Amino acid sequence: MLQKYIGQDLRPLADKFKITVFKKGKPNKGWAGHVLETCLGLGINSIQAPNGESWELKSTPLRKKGEDYIPKETIAITMIGPENVVNTPFEKSHLWYKLRSIIICGRLFIDKQESSSILISVGTFDIAEKLEEGSLYNQVKADYELVQKSIKESGFESLTGKMGVLIQPRTKGVGHGSTSRAFYARKEFVKIILGLDKK
């Protein structure tokens, strides 16, 4: 499994696989994930995986804080389809489905140059178990329903990243006016998924 890559430096691997990390000073924001996928022999797989046995591989930079590793960024989980969200109960939502099939890789963030990047932690399928065990499930569900309610009452455009406790509906436009939205996992949530909260 992916666990055996923990502790490895991803940066040299990117060069080895000829994966673009920077292009004219701009980062290839998917390089880390591409490296991992290549390691697994999957090749570049950036498909959304709507209804397969397939799982999704995601990665996020981590910052060292004292003795602990803290997620530097939130994670984009899946896009929000306004109509779909309003008419779909949480149990059947794309969000929930994704959460159960996602693998999140945490890598150590050194600097913007990505001079080095050590793989720290890998969150696997036991995400679902963690969710079902405690109050996490209820909180995630509550966040999802908050989004539903907001869209119904105030419209899709009223959604803001301020909403949600573990999951937030953030803007994620293509960058030039057109804006769509996606579900993001807040840092707290990321920590839990990666198993960084409990030792």
Added chain:
DNA sequence: CCATGATCATTA
């Protein structure tokens, strides 16, 4: 310092 909002590269 942290969070939200906005942007960029890559792929289908």
Added chain:
DNA sequence: TAATGATCATGG
């Protein structure tokens, strides 16, 4: 061409 996901930048 548009969609998708990760990361950057500004404001509080």
